[in-house]
Amino acid sequence: GAGVSQTPSNKVTEKGKYVELRCDPISGHTALYWYRQSLGQGPEFLIYFQGTGAADDSGLPNDRFFAVRPEGSVSTLKIQRTERGDSAVYLCASSLMGVGANVLTFGAGSRLTVL
């Protein structure tokens, strides 16, 4: 597509529930990233995919968070047993190469609210 698409744009859930957030990157972009942005803060890195594999998942806060990219295109960020502290905007980005000086194209984000 023309840009990075994220769904849903807004998700409200209850504490303890399971949530999936989807990212559809720009066609042909091999690198895909997930970032999380809390209110009033800059985005924080969560995970980076090169193709189908997670090349760097050092930013995932704990084992309740997991992300997949099974066919090297669409990615899903999965959050188990959600907590109120997980409330944030989850941003997906993609880039063409993934190695070198990367310019990231971001999606509009998925705003997650955990009640």
Place this chain on the structure above:
Amino acid sequence: SQQGEEDPQALSIQEGENATMNCSYKTSINNLQWYRQNSGRGLVHLILIRSNEREKHSGRLRVTLDTSKKSSSLLITASRAADTASYFCATDGGNAGGTSYGKLTFGQGTILTVHP
């Protein structure tokens, strides 16, 4: 964790004035980038400056980088009301081998308001 600090946290100016935002960081970098964000949603890339560059221009934007002071500045000349947004610097430090792959560390941002 946040790599850098941005200064000022908020900036309010009149249309036509110049806006200068500063960014400091702590560790060595491969490149530094500036992004713009409207209404707390998606970020838009503005400009990238590599660690061996000192100044770069793009339209009304001018970025400087001083690696000895671990600081950068973004200048927007002849500002417009449409420039109202949050501006973030982001550093790309690469992995242990020095290879960059887009793992960016963002500052907390400067909120710029341009009054018509």
